[in-house]
Amino acid sequence: MEVCNLPLSPTQRAKLVSAGYTTISSLSSISPLDLARDLSVTQNEAAQILKIALQSTRFDPSINNNNNVGIVTGGQTAWDMLREEQFVTRITTSCEDLxxxxxxxxxxxxxxxxxxxPGIGKTQLGIQLAVNVQIALECGGLGGKAIYIxxxxxxxxxxxFQIAxxxxxxLLESRVFQQKDYQACRESxxxxxxxxxxxYFRVCSYTEQIALINYLEKFITENRDVKIVIIDSVTFHFRQDFDDLALRTRVLSGMALKLMKLAKSFSLAVVLLNQVTTKFTEGSFQLTLxxxxxxxxxxxNRVILYWNGSERFAYLDKSPSLRSASAPYSVTSKGIRVASSHCKKIRMM
Incomplete structure (x- = not known):
């Protein structure tokens, strides 16, 4: 159950969401003193909020149902999981090497x-994926829709429009059409x-971002054709507005868990574009995400885009099943494409 459904004042619900408490389960192990500090409220008010949350769990069938049977779902064998992975769909980047x-x-x-x-092509890749997810099934795509945050x-x-x-x-050049079929596809x-x-969703603060992430499950339920969610960038507001790093970590962890659940529940891809920062390591400053x-x-999965001389490269830094590797790519007038020696340099790393 979400905290937005609790019988609390709008101000109290907003404070909970902003502090990273998006579900009732996230309040289960917090003390009134800690909650009061996180929400900047009195200890009595915090205790009252926890009391209301506790009462709500008693009447929530998804939380309290036949010895908590409703909590544990989705048990399956490793063999079933392996078979499912063989049928997992993928979205092309329009660059074969990538x-x-x-x-x-x-x-x-x-x-x-x-x-x-900056300038390496993160947004270009995000837009390319939002277009490519719509490639029809008969052309090897998913025939889906995209959410761009x-x-x-x-x-x-x-x-x-240009990339589309x-x-x-x-698509028309890669398929062999009869004249009649070609015209029909061209028109469709x-x-x-x-x-x-x-x-498209434009968010202007981290509270809006959190609220939108919480709303996505309902939105995707009503729009089942959505096959990708892109956040450009996941970093921006959390770098600008947060001084409390512990609070930021908790909020981001809650958001990440919500996105993972969406990806699994609706069999869609979640792509998070991220910025870089400097980190002091081994006596020198280095760029890191x-x-x-x-x-x-x-x-x-984690992919790092970087410059190597005048060429763009993508490095697969993290994957549960694939080895780390690099691949060149280009940003052209048509979008993301196979690397070309005529690629124009925008920014050096």
């Missing part, structure tokens, strides 16, 4: 973090359709 190191593309049912320096204001609808046009051209695949299938070491455990 797809190869990813095992065929961005994996559904998993959370993938993609980070790198923009925290920085970097989403460019004109660029989406290029995607359509590639329009850039406007691709744009219609991208649900933002949000610290604890955040690195929140994602199933």
């Amino acid at each position: 797809d190869n190191i990813l095992g065929g593309g961005i994996n559904c049912q998993e959370v993938t973090e993609i980070g790198g320096v 923009d925290t920085e204001g970097s989403f460019m609808v004109e660029r989406v 046009e290029a995607c359509i051209e590639d 695949m329009q850039p406007q359709t691709f744009l219609t299938n991208i649900f 933002a949000l610290g070491d604890s955040w690195s455990h929140a994602c199933t």
Whole structure:
């Protein structure tokens, strides 16, 4: 049960969400003193909130049902899990080399973090995935829709249109059509359709971001065709507005768990674009992905984009089933493509 459903005042619910307490279970082991400190309320008010949460669990069938049977679900054998993995779908990046190191593309049912320096092409890759997830089933795609969560204001609808046009051209060129079939496909695949299938959310604070993540389950339930959720970037508001690092870690952990659950429950891909920061290691400053070491455990896969001379490369830094490897790629007028010697350098790492 979500805390937004508790019979509390709007202010109290907002404070709970902002502090990272999004579910009743997250309140089960907290003391009134600690909760009062986290919410900046009196200890009596904190005790009252915990009392209401406890009472709600007694009447929530999903939490209290026949000796808590409802809590434990989804038991399966390792053999069943292996068979399921063989049928997991992937979303192409439009770069064959990049797809190869990813095992065929961005994996559904998993959370993938993609980070790198400014100008390396993170947003371009995010837009490319939002378009490619819509490639029809008969063309080897998922025929799905995308959710794009923009925290920085970097989403460019004109660029989406341009990449969608290029995607359509590639699909038509890669298939052998009879003249009649070609014309029919040409008429059915329009850039406007691709744009219609991208649900765009602009968030301007970390509280909005948390609230939206909590809302996604309901939204996706009503829009089952959604096959990818992209957050660009997951970092921005949490670097700007947080001074309490322990609180930030707790909030981010809760958000990561929610995204993992979405990926598994709805068999979709979650892609988190991340920024870089500097870290003092072995006597020198080095670039590393933002949000610290604890955040690195929140994602199933981690891909780092970097410059090597004048060429862009993607490095698979973390994966449960794939070896670490690098692959070159280009950002072109058509979107993400196989690396070319004519790639223009934007930023050096």
